[in-house]
Amino acid sequence: MADPTPNKEDKAALQARYLDLVNSLATLIRNSQIHDPANEAVVKSLARALSLLNDSIHSTGELHVKLVGEFIFVNEERLRYLLDSMLNFDFLVREFKKREVGEITFNSPLTDSQLRDFVTAFIGSGFSENGFEMLRQQGALHRITVSRQKVAEEDALDRRQFVRRSYFNAVSYTKGVMGKVKSGEQINLRKAKRIVESLVDHLVAEPTLLLGMTAIKDYDEYTYFHSVNVSILSIALGQKLGLTKRSLEQIGVASFFHDIGKTEVPESLLNKPTSFTDKEWEIIKQHPTWGFLSLLRLKGFEETAMKSALASFQHHLNHDRSGYPQVLCNLDHDLISEIVTISDKYDAMTSSRVYARVPLSPDRALSMLMEQGGRQVNPVLVKVFVNLIGVYPQGSLVLLNTREMGLVFESNPNPQCLDRPRVLVVMDANGKRVSREAAPAVDLMEQDSSGGFRRTIVRSLDPNKYGISLADFLL
Ligand SMILES: [Fe+2]
Ligand SMILES: [Fe+2]
Known part of the structure; x- marks a missing residue:
């Protein structure tokens, strides 16, 4: 590799620039598909895409837009899958695949008529049987190299795509639910149950793929990814304990909602880049109670809701009751809460969060959890968890x-x-x-x-x- 790994700020700026570029290309293609070239939306999106494209070509000499599996890469940089760009990304991935395009390389800056020609050819190639060849020839006229997608193991890709979709579906659902709770809307458990059911099915059929997805720790949208990761880890732990499918579903739902009380913590506090003051900590420490109360208000309150409310209340309580909130009576240990505690700690330790804490490597996190066995976490469950994740967990x-x-x-x-x-x-x-x-x-x-x-x-x-x-x- 020619240049050393860029530092975090450079990388973030590069990501943002490339995201913008890919979004604008997708928008241009979508607009051009439905409107004629003189339409204002088309003209605007053409100007925007052209300027971003040429800026990048000027700074790096050439520009590669590549599809690898389900991810889009720009100049070897994998673009992060953010929920806001999901529609555009999915669209582009689909359109690339339809034409068997694996990579488009812009070898030199373009004029607006060249870009317009290329987009027209791109759209046209979707309707032709040898669309790829057509596009390749048209591209060559403007020093744009179009290469074919490498045929990888199609089956494996399909399965991964399926699992990946369930995962992002769950993340996107979490985002929606949290938004609803924030605006005081009532949520119901039916959709959560359906989503968890599909996670349980994937975990039963092929645990590795879905567990591997928990290695995705998205920085900007931590809370949503975290809820889904905790859900997957908890279900997998329950599965290892031999629990019934119904219990697994309850564990999944409870994990999903464990941090729902965070919707009442002001966003500025959750995203605070520096460490919390004592007073701020007192606010954060209320989220289990807030979660408990909000889950009690669920529409059609029933057993799963009750278990979720309990798990939300207890997930920071610790096995020895040294955590928060403080309870004065002798609360029995609850299996689901203790499972959630372990997955929650593990995912939090291995994620970098807004306050820029350096994440622990998976095996360091596991050994820390082991050390906490008997005190913060249930000693038997933590052993099973280590067994599940492996001495060298995925991602080590x-x-x-x-x-x-x-x-x-x-x-x-x-x-x-x-x-x-x-x-x-x-x-x-x-x-x-x-x-x-x-x-x-x-x-x-x-x-x-x-x-x-x-x-x-x-x-x-x-x-x-x-x-x-x-x-x-x-x-
Ligand atoms: Fe929490
Ligand atoms: Fe959490």
Whole structure:
């Protein structure tokens, strides 16, 4: 790689610029599909897209817009999947796939008539049987290279797409529900149950894919992603405990709503970039009680709502009752609340939040949780949780005895071999980074001809330090 990893501010600015660019391209194509070229919306979106496009081409010499799996990359930068851009992103992904386009490279700045021609060709190619070829030829006239999508394992992609959709659907639902609660609207549990049901089904059918999604920690929309991650982790823990499907659904719903009380904490406080004062902490510490009260008001109040209310009230209480809110009576331990406590702590520890705290690596978070066993968290449940996530959880970066660096993407299902997960080799023995597409998946159970293990983990490394994230590789 030519340039060193840009610092956080540069990266954020780059993300914002590229997001803007992709959004404007999608808007231009959508507008051009429904209006004629002289229409005001088309003219405006053409001018906007052209200026952003040419700005980028001027600064980097050329511009690549690429589709990898379900993600859009601009110049090797994976664009974050923000809810506001979801429609445009989904649209572009669909249109690329329809034409089998994998990448478009703009090799030099364009004039507005060149961009208009290209967009017209892009739209036209969607109606032709050899649309890709048409588009490629038209692009070549304006120094735009269009390359075909690599045919990866279609099945795996389909399954991932399905799981990914359920995940983002859940995130988007959480966002909607929180908005409703904030504006005082009543919510009902039916939709939450449906969403949780689909998460449970995915977890039963293929736990790895959905658990892997929890490695996505979105910075801007932390609360929504967090609720879904806690839900997935809690359901998976309940599953490991052998609970019934109905219980799993209750656990999922309760986890979904555990932080619903945060809707009453002022946004400026939740997003405060510096640490809280004592007085601010007192406000934050009320969210379990606020959540409890708001869940009691649910439409059609029934068992699941009651369990959710209880879990919301108790999720920061701690196993030894040392947490908050303070309770004066002797409250029984509640299984769902104790499960939520563990998933909540784990997801919070491994996420970076608005107040720019550095997230812990997954294995560090697990060992901290283990240390808290018996005090803050239930000692038996935490052991099962470690067992579930693995000694080297998904997303851990590990150094192998071959001097390669691996990214754990699948835990070993055999509890006796938790230190032998499946990993993607992301750096070779000479310290050279392996690209996303080329990273080989290896099983640490693999043996060599003498019967010894081919690779073994020496120690874990901090993925943040190396700027490597499982989300980038997973999808
Ligand atoms: Fe909370
Ligand atoms: Fe939480």
